[in-house]
Amino acid sequence: xxxxxxxxxxxxxxxxxxxxxxxxxxxxxxxxxxxxxxxxxxxxxxxxxxxxxxxxxxxxxxxxxxxxxxxxxxxxxxxxxxxxxxxxxxxxxxxxxxxxxxxxxxxxxxxxxxxxxxxxxxxxxxxxxxxxxxxxxxxxxxxxxxxxxxxxxxxxxxxxxx
Numbered sequence: 001x002x003x004x005x006x007x008x009x010x011x012x013x014x015x016x017x018x019x020x021x022x023x024x025x026x027x028x029x030x031x032x033x034x035x036x037x038x039x040x041x042x043x044x045x046x047x048x049x050x051x052x053x054x055x056x057x058x059x060x061x062x063x064x065x066x067x068x069x070x071x072x073x074x075x076x077x078x079x080x081x082x083x084x085x086x087x088x089x090x091x092x093x094x095x096x097x098x099x100x101x102x103x104x105x106x107x108x109x110x111x112x113x114x115x116x117x118x119x120x121x122x123x124x125x126x127x128x129x130x131x132x133x134x135x136x137x138x139x140x141x142x143x144x145x146x147x148x149x150x151x152x153x154x155x156x157x158x159x160x161x162x
Contacts, residue, residue: 021125028136051077079104095138102133
């Protein structure tokens with residue numbers, strides 16, 4: 001899903017009336033799977049390994065970022081791992097970890113081939129990516145987990161788990 005989404009983001013960026021960096025509003029979809037893996041398999045390293053695996057799959061399916069996608073996905077996985085370890089695997093941690101993980105892709109892009117972008121553009125990209133990660137990975141991820149629990153597809157995490 002991430003490969004076609006990446007190409008759709010590039011097409012969106014090509015529209016003349018859309019500000020540069022707007023595809024970052026879709027970036028949270030990329031980390032939804034990393035969050036779900038880290039919450040469903042609550043062992044240290046799950047999110048990091050999922051990010052690496054995601055990058056390898058994307059590379060195999062000809063991501064527009066080529067080999068850089070492995071670095072981007074690995075960073076997303078490592079940041080998600082750190083977020084879930086430091087903040088916990090319940091409640092608001094999903095939103096914050098999702099936002100930070102999603103916006104880590106902007107950092108990788110900034111350090112590699114988006115050098116020299118004006119600060120307001122970078123700030124917009126970071127904010128858009130964080131909001132996207134908090135929504136797609138955090139909010140929708142929680143909804144997906146609750147639905148899977150209600151259908152007995154995954155074990156229940158308890159009343160206070162969100």
